[in-house]
Amino acid sequence: MAISLKVNGASHSTPAEPDTPLLYVLRNDLFLAGAKFGCGLAQCGACTVLVDGKATRSCVTPIGTLGNSEITTIEALGTIEKPHPLQKAFIDEQAAQCGYCINGMIMKAKELLDQKPRPSDADVREALAGHLCRCGTHNRIVAAVVRAGKEIGRVGQ
Amino acid sequence: MNAPTLTRRGFTQGLGGLVLAFSLDPAELLAQGAAARLPGSLNNIRSLQAWIRIGGDGNATVYTGKVELGQGILTALWQIAAEELDLAPSRVRIFSADTALSPEEGQTAGSQSIENSGTALRLACAEVRAMLVDLAAEKLAVPANSLTVADGVISTADRLKVTYAEVAVQLDLTKEATGKVAPKPASAHKIVGQSTPRFDIPGKVTGRITYVQDIFEAGMVHGRVVRPPRYGSTLESVDDAAVSKMAGVIKVVRDGSFLGVVAEREEQAIKAREALVKAAKWKLGPELPDPANIHAHLKSLPNKTETIGVKQASALAAANARIWEATYTKPYLAHGSIGPSCAMATFINGRMIVWTHSQGVFPLRNELVKVLKLPAKDIRCIHVEGSGCYGQNGADDVALDAALLARAVPDKPVRLQWMRDDEFAWEPYGAAMSMSVKASLNAEGQIADWQYELWSNTHSMRPESTDGTNVLAAWYLAEPQPHGAPRGIPQPAGGGDRNAIPLYDFPNQKIVHHFIPEMPIRVSALRTLGAYANVFAVECFMDEVAALAKADPVAFRLAHLKDPRAKAVIEKVAAMAGWKPGEVGSLGRGRGIGFAKYKNLASYVAVIADVQIDRASGQVRVPQVWAAADSGLIINPDGLKNQIEGGIIQSASWTLYEQVRFDKTGIRSRDWASYPIMTMPDVPKVAVELINRPSERSLGAGEGSQGPAVAAIANAVAHATGKRLRDLPLDAGRVKAALG
Numbered sequence: 078m079a080i081s082l083k084v085n086g087a088s089h090s091t092p093a094e095p096d097t098p099l100l101y102v103l104r105n106d107l108f109l110a111g112a113k114f115g116c117g118l119a120q121c122g123a124c125t126v127l128v129d130g131k132a133t134r135s136c137v138t139p140i141g142t143l144g145n146s147e148i149t150t151i152e153a154l155g156t157i158e159k160p161h162p163l164q165k166a167f168i169d170e171q172a173a174q175c176g177y178c179i180n181g182m183i184m185k186a187k188e189l190l191d192q193k194p195r196p197s198d199a200d201v202r203e204a205l206a207g208h209l210c211r212c213g214t215h216n217r218i219v220a221a222v223v224r225a226g227k228e229i230g231r232v233g234q
Numbered sequence: 235m236n237a238p239t240l241t242r243r244g245f246t247q248g249l250g251g252l253v254l255a256f257s258l259d260p261a262e263l264l265a266q267g268a269a270a271r272l273p274g275s276l277n278n279i280r281s282l283q284a285w286i287r288i289g290g291d292g293n294a295t296v297y298t299g300k301v302e303l304g305q306g307i308l309t310a311l312w313q314i315a316a317e318e319l320d321l322a323p324s325r326v327r328i329f330s331a332d333t334a335l336s337p338e339e340g341q342t343a344g345s346q347s348i349e350n351s352g353t354a355l356r357l358a359c360a361e362v363r364a365m366l367v368d369l370a371a372e373k374l375a376v377p378a379n380s381l382t383v384a385d386g387v388i389s390t391a392d393r394l395k396v397t398y399a400e401v402a403v404q405l406d407l408t409k410e411a412t413g414k415v416a417p418k419p420a421s422a423h424k425i426v427g428q429s430t431p432r433f434d435i436p437g438k439v440t441g442r443i444t445y446v447q448d449i450f451e452a453g454m455v456h457g458r459v460v461r462p463p464r465y466g467s468t469l470e471s472v473d474d475a476a477v478s479k480m481a482g483v484i485k486v487v488r489d490g491s492f493l494g495v496v497a498e499r500e501e502q503a504i505k506a507r508e509a510l511v512k513a514a515k516w517k518l519g520p521e522l523p524d525p526a527n528i529h530a531h532l533k534s535l536p537n538k539t540e541t542i543g544v545k546q547a548s549a550l551a552a553a554n555a556r557i558w559e560a561t562y563t564k565p566y567l568a569h570g571s572i573g574p575s576c577a578m579a580t581f582i583n584g585r586m587i588v589w590t591h592s593q594g595v596f597p598l599r600n601e602l603v604k605v606l607k608l609p610a611k612d613i614r615c616i617h618v619e620g621s622g623c624y625g626q627n628g629a630d631d632v633a634l635d636a637a638l639l640a641r642a643v644p645d646k647p648v649r650l651q652w653m654r655d656d657e658f659a660w661e662p663y664g665a666a667m668s669m670s671v672k673a674s675l676n677a678e679g680q681i682a683d684w685q686y687e688l689w690s691n692t693h694s695m696r697p698e699s700t701d702g703t704n705v706l707a708a709w710y711l712a713e714p715q716p717h718g719a720p721r722g723i724p725q726p727a728g729g730g731d732r733n734a735i736p737l738y739d740f741p742n743q744k745i746v747h748h749f750i751p752e753m754p755i756r757v758s759a760l761r762t763l764g765a766y767a768n769v770f771a772v773e774c775f776m777d778e779v780a781a782l783a784k785a786d787p788v789a790f791r792l793a794h795l796k797d798p799r800a801k802a803v804i805e806k807v808a809a810m811a812g813w814k815p816g817e818v819g820s821l822g823r824g825r826g827i828g829f830a831k832y833k834n835l836a837s838y839v840a841v842i843a844d845v846q847i848d849r850a851s852g853q854v855r856v857p858q859v860w861a862a863a864d865s866g867l868i869i870n871p872d873g874l875k876n877q878i879e880g881g882i883i884q885s886a887s888w889t890l891y892e893q894v895r896f897d898k899t900g901i902r903s904r905d906w907a908s909y910p911i912m913t914m915p916d917v918p919k920v921a922v923e924l925i926n927r928p929s930e931r932s933l934g935a936g937e938g939s940q941g942p943a944v945a946a947i948a949n950a951v952a953h954a955t956g957k958r959l960r961d962l963p964l965d966a967g968r969v970k971a972a973l974g
Contacts, residue, residue, distance in 0.1 A: 094481075097501045105456075105500055110448035111441025113621075115572050116654040117504075120906040123572055151441040160440060167439040171431060171872055174880055175304025175622030176438030177573040183439060205914040209906060211572050212304055212622045213883030215917040217876070 080140050084109070085153035095141025099133075100124045102140055103150060111151035111180045115209075122181035122208035126150050132188040151180050154187065162232075163187060166225035167218075174212030181208050186222040195226045272413040274353025275299070279337040283407035285358040286315070288366070292386045292399030293325040296355055299339025300347040301331045301593060302434060304622040305936050306873040307347045309432040313869055314352050317425040318359035318417055320383040321398075331595045331617040333610075341594035341696060343625070343759060344727065345836055345934025348869060352932060360417040362407065369401040420867055420928030427926070429872035434619075446591050446618040447576040447651055454578070455484060457639040457650035458507035459494040461660055462710075464900035465756065466519025469493060469710075477509045486510065487642040490712035494639050496648055507653070521898040523754050529563050529668045533689050537748040542725050543735035547682070547742040555674035555682055558782050560775055562671075562960040564767035565893035566755055567664040568909055573621030575628030575661075576651035579640035585612045586640065590633040591620025597697035598630050601705045602637055604715060624884070625760040626696050627661050628652055631706035638707060655904040660706060663894050664760025665691040667730065669771035673740075679783035681794060684743040686772070690730030691753050692720035693763035704758075722749050723763070727833045733765040733941060736772050737831050738794040755896065762937040765832060766885065769941025770948060770962065773828040777949045778958060786815035787827050787949065797831070799864050802925060803840040804829055806862035810923060811842040821847045824954020828945025830938075837938035838864040841882060843918070843946035847954050852970025854890050854951055856918040861939055863922065866930035874935055875922045881939035882920050887912035889944045892963055 079090040082099075084107060091097075091106045098117075103109045103126070112135050115123030119134040126135045127149040155161035160168065163183050173179050182205060189196055189204040196204070201222045210218065271277055279285070279299075287295045296315040302308045308328050316323040329335060331342075339351055363383065370388040371378035373396055381388050386398040420427070437444050462469070469491040477495065478486050482502030487494045495510060497503035523531040578589040586608060592598040595615040602613050615633070623629055636650040652660075667690045676682040695717060697704045702718020709717060723729035731747040780790035788808050795801050807813075807827070819825065824847070829840040841861045845854050863878050891910050895902040903909035944962070952958045957972040 093499065093501065097499075101500045104448070105450075108450075109441065110443055110445075113445075113447065113573055114651060115574075116906060118654060118905055120654075121572060151439075155440060157436040157440050157442070160436070164436075164439045168431065168435055171429075171435060171876060173304070173432075173435050173438050174306070174876060175572075175619070176435065177304075177445065177571075177621035179439055180441060199915075202914045202917070208914065209572055209911060210914075211570055211624070211884070211911070213880030213887075213917075214876070215883060215914055216879065216920060219914070 082140060082143060082148060083145060084148045085150060091140065093140060096139045098136050099126070099138045099140050099143065099148070100135040103135060109150045109152050113177055113180055121178070122185065123178050125181035125184040127184060127188060130188065130191060132185045151183055154183070162228045163190070163222070163225040166221040166228060170217045170221040170224060172214060172217035172221040174214050178208060178210045182210070182218050186225070189222070190226055190229060195230050196223065198223055272411065273357060275337065275339050275350040276354040276357055276411050276413055279354070280410040282358055282362060282409055282411050284337045285355060286362050287407065288362065288398055288402040288405055290399060290402060292397050292402060293327070294319055294321055295327045295329055296359070297329045297336045298351045298355065299331050299337045299596070300342045300351040301617045302619050303342060303593065305877060306432050306870065307342070308434065309430060310348060310869045310873055311352055311355055312433065313425045313428070313430050315355050315359050317423055318356055319363050320385065322385045323425060323430065325386060333595050333599050333615045338596045341597065343593055345832065345936040345938065348932045349934055352869065356417045357413050357415070358411050361411055361415040362405070364415045365405060366398055366401055369404050370396040373401065426869050428870070430870055432873065444619055445573065446578060446589050446620050447573055449578055449589060449618060450649065451578070451580065451647035454647040454649055455496050455498055455643065456500040456503040457494055457496050457636060457648045458503040458653065459635050459650065459656065460507055460510045460514055461656055462491065462516050462519070464519055464522065467491065467516040470515045470517050472510065472514040474510065474513060477506050477513060480506050480509060485643055487639055489638065490714065491710040492638060492707045494635060496639050496643050504653070522896050522900060524898065525896055528666055531754070532666060532691070532750055533668060535750050535752045537689065537750045540747045540749065541744060542731060542747060543743060543745040545740065545743045555676060556782055557672065557674045558779055559670070559672035560778060560960055562669045562771040562774060564667045564770065564962045566666045566757070567760055567888055567892055568658060568894050568903060569624045569627040569661055569760060570909060570911060571621040571623055571627045571657065574652040574654055574657040575632040576620060576649070577633040577636035578647055578649040579633070579636040580647040581640040581644045585614070586637055587614045587616065588633050588637055589616050589618050590629060591618060591623065592629045592633055593623065593626065594697060598633055601630065601697040601703055601708070602634060604703050605634060605705065605708045605711070606637060606641065625664070626758040628657050630697055630704070631660065634705040634707045658904050658909060659901040660756070662695055662756045662758030665693055665730065665757040667764065667767040669767060671771060671775045673775065673779050675779065675783050679785055681738070681740050681779060682742060684736065684740045686734060686744070687746040687748065688731060688734055688764070688768065689748040689750060690764055691750050691757045692722060693729040693757070693759055694723055695720060695758040720751050720753065726835060728764065730764040731768070732763045732833055733768040733772070733830055735834060737797060737800055737834060738791070739796050740794070755894070762940045765830065765937065765941045766888070766944060769828065769830040770944045773830070773942070773945030774948050774958070774960065777826065777952065788813055789815060791827070791829060799838050800829065800831060803838045803862040803864050806923060806925065807840040807842050807860050810862065810921060811860040813842060819953035819956070821849055821954055824950040824952070826946045826949025826951070826953055828942035828949065830941045832934065832938040832941070836934040839878065839938040839942045841939060841942035841946040843943065843950045845947060845950040845954050847951070847969060849973065852966040852968070852973060854964055854969055855916060856886055856947060859918045859920045859943065859946070861920065861922045861942070862925065863935065863938060864925040864927060865935045865938070866927050866933045868924060868926045869932055871924055874924060877936050878922045878939045879920045881937065882943040883912065883917055885940035885943035886918060886947060889947050889962060890964055
């Protein structure tokens, strides 16, 4: 029996088995490739999406456990033409080298900003402690999240 | 599946039918006459149309054989082209490596893309602009030197105008470049020298299809491979009957000791792989060396010695000279790409197309020719970005894996991403190294004599770097193809001996490179090759000898340098950090400096690091790093800073945390828990200042800061603790043991 998932506000059914990690359904059935396979072990954070607002490692989250949860991916935050303040801040800070980890950084930062709208540099570092970056872009990522927090605060979102 | 909005075409649709209208074979081009040497990659690829086309709309498409690895190179090359063409950047499209379309520029490696591809594009675009101006001059019947160009509009002083679009049709780009049209002087630059935002970043932060891991084709299926328990094992048997019946499995593919599976869905391929791991019976290959004695083991292997950098003083140091000596080591390091390597391949009508994040699509194709026994014309390798690689990760290997699986299921595009343990256990690491230095001081406290020896495996087993076949699966096929004998990379760039010759001005010196051919652990190119270890040893030893001479480390370096650009970066970073001679270190704050001119040919970088050490655990923290860099003419200041910053942070991680774990049974670093790297709370703040030298040629920078950074941190740890740690990594256990 097909499983139904609520992703970015719409309902989708998938032929995948209930034990299938959400990551593969997002990437291969829904063509939402923003979340990345990094380790399959919940160690690196590249696959992070929001499940009912909570940052979740989609590589170890079986779709059968999701029920009616609202799943949000980076594609729903904003677009190149109309980026979310977090995405805009990452562009303004040029906070990417290869960019493979950036999906996870932004989705985890979204959870942080939803809970703590004006985080400090230290708050951001702590929140992103479980997200690995290999290019050494960390400081720009932190600056982008702090900047996005200020921007969201300024426009009162 | 009720997703009516998801009707995107396959990513690759439309790419397959391109027809080649010109030859890019450099041998053929060169055969046209022994012409004078041209700068950069223009020397090998001389046809202007290999580099640039002007469309009927007056817009330009430029071609490079270099690839985006996250270093921002395509944006920098795009700036160079737009600058010389006098076109708005939005009217210039840059096309990267594809064996069917792009100039053959070998590997994107060694921080050479600006120097080689950038130089070629700069000269070719300047020449094409001059040709367009000549055509306009003819059309307007005015002298070419009376014309000006702005955004593709060529104008006379009295406002007669001709556009690139109007004269493009007359442009003959089949000509060879002459290299004789001078590019713009730096004073006329409007685009070069600006921090133009990278054009790839908006897509990367909004989840657009960017990476080879993301691409798809209609009818695409998924592959996974099963690797042996350790190097050199052979597959004795595999009972694949049950696996073949698993849901979605299309085919189990076996060729000798190469084992893989193709399935309809990705999670099905992963489950089938897990089942195959259990079903496969291996005859184990040779045991690995004992990690506790790895450096002694490597030194015990046969080696070829080469003596380089010899300087002989007219009079040797006095007999009563103070002498100091030390030995340093560096472990095997993993590239540790965040995204495991990936490729997509499709085998249609006897032709193989491979989408790959290889650093060199042409060398990769040549390896595939040998393994697949197909002619080069029937294999096309197209670059698509992957996760950052930092040298040779699994990119080339997974491309062959995908091609082998695709060949077994013709007409079905196969996408294969390695699992995390495939990448960690099978990528070729950066080689373990030992460095021994001995120096003597004269009565004035100057270094009179410097003797340096290093022991290392090769630092390049990339495709085409030996006479054999340098892609992993080739060694495990029923008809195996060996990798061939490793070769060093000659000076002045060097491989294991990269930066082994100090830039300092010593009257007497000798450097001996012991090149060890036998590789008990698989190795190849990791960012900086031997420079990270050699700069660590040279710069730590400079501090050790400075201490013997009772000299300040900054003053001691300056006293041994003649090159004014080297002195300038050291003086600048000392000013940035507020360096004070004679400051006493403590566990609360130690401070150190490191300097190098990368390869002795590229960017000058000096770094100062502050460290704090936790007495209880021995953990080193690096709160702040400063760097000053001179890369000649700067193309994109922010892009350059991003590279210098990234190199420092990556080097700090290598230095404090990293070593590949193994034991006799095999590689034990198989995930991020068994190969920890620096995480966000421990990352230092980094301040970078650039010295722009508009009249000097641009110098590669992507590998410029790693060596100076390890040296600065290690010297800071010595300053903080009063103990000299000479074995990397400077992890908590080692520091705690040194503190006693």
